[in-house]
Amino acid sequence: MRLVSTKYIKPGAILGQTIFNENGVVLLQKGMYLSQNILHRLQRHGISYVYVVDKTTSDIQAKSVISDELRNTTTQTMRNIFTELNGSDVVKHSFILDKQQGKLASIVSQIVGEIQSHGESISMLADIFLSDDYILQHSLNVTVYSLAIGQAMNLNANQLSELGIGALLHDIGKGLIDKNILNKPGKLTDEEFEIMKTHTTMGYNILRKQQSISTVVAHCAYQHHERLNGSGYPRGIKGDQIHLYAKIIGVADVFDAVTSNRVYREAMLPNEGLEVLYAGAMDLFDKDMVEAFKNSIAIYPNGVSVQLSDNRIGVVVRQNKHLCDRPIIRILEDGKRGTPYEIDLSKELTVMITKCHI
CATH class of the missing domain: 3.90.105.10 (Molybdopterin biosynthesis moea protein, domain 2)
Incomplete structure (x- = not known):
């Protein structure tokens, strides 16, 4: 493919x-x-x-990170939560989340297991869905990416569980945002953006009152738009004032936002999304987290056409796990040989990918 x-x-x-x-x-x-x-x-x-x-x-495969069954279960659980939150009062929020807590923990555990058994670097391009609800797919993608970062940083099982639930619920406050603003197909006005930004505080206020929800999970909703240099929101806190999980989710959130399909904006490819993160490393994002993410994802997914530094053109065939910018390439054009052949960029160290052709 x-x-x-x-x-x-x-x-x-x-x-x-x-x-x-x-x-x-x-x-x-x-x-x-x-x-x-x-x-x-x-x-x-x-x-x-x-x-x-x-x-x-024809032999190239794009393997899904998580199973269709788990994706459907996660999406339906999140839809139930957002549907019940919409229009309900704060007291009722407690019962909604208490009822779903066990299922959320089980979902996170299954996602962790499927990432670990995946065997290749992560690429969500294998999972293309037509959806009218961006938030549901975004929440799942951010969870997968966040857990991949967490595993690369050697977080323990309890930390991964908290991180995963925090990632699933990081945008829960958007369930209370006016749908005309939330689903607006174009750029928000300054006034609309100020309203949108309140989803962090509303999400925190929902989660911090739940006995079944850890306080650090509430801070994932509160702080995932904060940035290291204090330029984020809602409080403009800096550096170590931002919780570890919120920093991780912030990296995953931005990457998924720029690499996801939106009606008003064409998705970036993973290598382009990673460049966005690196541009903000040190000032906006924790550099070690960006590096951990780089080592977890398929920067050049299977099936993408690439041009190499020696002008050869080919297609990515397979990934070298933990060397995500050095995949195996099937050369289709080199100006010499007519028969396709493969090279392993983890061994051809003088050759670099210079461009993606889509």
């Missing part, structure tokens, strides 16, 4: 992956031909990239 921008796919291409909605219902089946109408629908729904079948890359 090859990862291709939906803007450049020609009608008649064959879909290389099944596309679901957020309930796990198949919308587009793997192997179907993509018509111009279907391609336009994908673009209208903010789907920037999909995998298509290609003869030279």
Whole structure:
């Protein structure tokens, strides 16, 4: 399979992956031909990239990080929480979260297990969904990324559980934000953005009153938009004033935001999203956390076309775990040999990836 921008796919291409909605219902089946109408629908729904079948890359696989069953369970649990929160009073919030606490802990435990058994660096591009509820998918993605960082930093089982629940609930305050602002397809006005920023405080106020929820989980909702140099919100705190978990979730949150498909903005590729994090390392984000994240994710996902520093062009075939910027490449064009061949960038140290072609 090859990862291709939906803007450049020609009608008649064959879909290389099944596309679901957020309930796990198949919308587009793997192997179907993509018509111009279907391609336009994908673009209208903010789907920037999909995998298509290609003869030279037919053996390349994009493996999902977590199972469809776990994704569906997580999404439904989060939907139940957000639905019940909407319009309910603060007293009722306690019963909603107490009822879901055990299920959230179980979900986090399963996600940790599936990340550990995944065997490759993490890429969420294998999981493409048509969804009308960005927050649900975002919450799950941020949880997966946060737990990957936490594992790379050698957090213990209890810390990973707290971090995972904090990540799942980090945007819980958005359940109380006006839907016209929350789902606005364009840029928010200054006034609307000030309202949006209150989701951190509202989320904290919901979570800190729950006997079944750890105080540090409440601070994940409160502090995930704080930044090391004090430029974040809601309080503008700095450095070690920000809880470890909130710093981790802040990194995961920004990465998923810039690499996710949105109706009003094309998603960045993972290598571009990582550049955003590195640009903010030291000032905005903890550099060690960014490094831990880099060592956990597939910067160049399987199936993405790349150009190398010696001008050879190829496709990423497999990942070298913990050397995420040095994958195995199938060379398709080198100006000399007509037959495709593979090189391992963990061994070809003088060769670098200089560009992604989508």
